[in-house]
Amino acid sequence: MDVSWLKGHGTENDFVLLPDPDGRVHGDLDPAFVAALCHRRRGLGADGVMRVVRTEAIDLDPALDTTGAEWFMDYRNADGSVSEMCGNGVRVFARYLLEAGLVDVEAPIRIGTRDGVKVVTRAGDELRVDMGPFQVGDVSEVTVGQHAWKAREVHTGNPHAVAFVDTVADAGPLLDQPGYDAGVYPEGVNIEFVERRGDRHVGMRVHERGSGETRSCGTGACAVGVATALADGASPTADVPVRYRVDVPGGTLHVEWTADDHLVLEGPAVIVASGQMEWRA
């Protein structure tokens, strides 16, 4: 099978993009193919795959609102599982649309996702995405080996458990799935470990559902921003959003909680390679 592909990343959260405008190349992406592509030794290597498909060319839940979104981000984790949303991914996806001339460079870009439409705008060399509203839930426990921490449930399009730690090194190598309460997270969860680094400034590591430890996670940074703001007693005013700097192993993201209770994620997003492949696995 001869396939077009691109590689991109946002703060080293890396993705293979598969252009499939009319949904004729990949159809319903095969999870085994996705997992093989993402494998770091046997494949191209990535934290996830994004099929770039026209919204009208993909079968979606009729209840999903994709108004005004010509393009749909069909997102898969490295193990082939589907996720609703990816904050770094949607910015890399927008970068591709811009570079490929598939959208108006002057206008906000509306991208369909399984968490609804996300709107991406340019901010100098970086890309900002309005992630929409969020929900905050209960506190439960996450564990790594013998260590246990309280973690705040935050949904930013997908589920997150945010644990404050003394130092992100406390979470250890994160080679295995950390423990979590499956009653709270029946669909699995992305787990963030957060340390304080200054005023409105934190560092985090993440173990992503379906991908393992990654160098960054945009929805995770958003969940961390909210959990930290709540812990700080900070909330937005009509004129001034709450803004946090979130350092990740792969770089720096900024998260804003705006007066309309949306989260906005800002950071770098780049395409680093493209080509045609004959997939032989």
Ligand SMILES: N[C@@H](CCC[C@H](N)C(=O)O)C(=O)O
């Ligand atoms: N890296 C992404 C999140 C990708 C999906 C996640 N692993 C899940 O299963 O929910 C991001 O930047 O948000």
